Amino acid sequence: DGGITQSPKYLFRKEGQNVTLSCEQNLNHDAMYWYRQDPGQGLRLIYYSQIVNDFQKGDIAEGYSVSREKKESFPLTVTSAQKNPTAFYLCASSILRVGTEAFFGQGTRLTVV
């Protein structure tokens, strides 16, 4: 089955630690996105990538880093510089063509303990 997979579903981090959230897709999509969602809020764009080895900052990139070494994978690292990392993180992918839908993973809930 084609789709987009995020792991883990739940993640706990101690203050001061970096953690990496995984996002893998087998849809052959060029574009991939990371969003952050806080309780009762909308989605805010962290980073996006339209091609391998290239990515752009979204609206809230500070304290986060990404890589795009393979078309299928777009991992997100939440660094210790992110002061309020507790949130629900959503990864999405789409065909790189104007006017196409985005496919979402099921999300990773990150909690700082």
Add this chain to the structure above:
Amino acid sequence: SQQGEEDPQALSIQEGENATMNCSYKTSINNLQWYRQNSGRGLVHLILIRSNEREKHSGRLRVTLDTSKKSSSLLITASRAADTASYFCATDARRDDKIIFGKGTRLHILP
């Protein structure tokens, strides 16, 4: 900066009634999309309307787009309990290919 803003933030209606949600945006767009999110899950695409379209239907969904007012509406007819979810509009601006989401409308269908 968020491109889309949904209105109302929350909506409760009786099962069988129609639900209408609105979205306003700020800059010129290529397309506007509506997504649905069940609690604690990922988003699911519902419908896309292009900037040169004014109305689109899909099953019980009807979407309108008014580019002069920079607004869109999503109508769900004959609502069901299973329609309880959050609904988001998303836009991709002409200046780049980012997909930007609004804050969403939380819809609750009362039995």
